[in-house]
Amino acid sequence: MIDNKLKTIFATALGIDEAAISDELTYGSIPEWDSTAHMMLVAEIESQYDIMLDTDDIIDMSSPAKAQTIIAKYQD
Template identity: 60%
Template sequence: MNEQKLRQIFSQSLGIDESQIIDTLEYSTIPEWDSIAHMSLIAAIDEAFDIMLDTEDVIDMSSYGKAKEILKKYDVEF
């Protein structure tokens, strides 16, 4: 369930199809994932999972796979 929720957040925040969202999807490898979209993505993740990501985690979130890894620190299971 959390995997699907995160995929939808990435899809909506970046304006891309869910089929493009794989663990190796990385920041700035697609034009849609720029700094503005990144902040939108972070805000959506914070809201959806009722957490507040640390600044370090916001900066570290460089791929979809890394996002899942970071969220596990906040007790979000995948």
């Protein structure tokens, strides 16, 4: 389950309604989640969680669920 903070980040970066954010949403599955939006998403996650994602994690972040797993790795 995706936390509300991350849902808001995804909705803002992708310009979609929070109700559309789910574990099933994946990179490229909607036109709004393109490479430009992906980088906006990364920037917003880094800002909101005060972390710096490495390149492999940025590439690997293919869904909100995966993003939550990646963020958790930085919060340990």
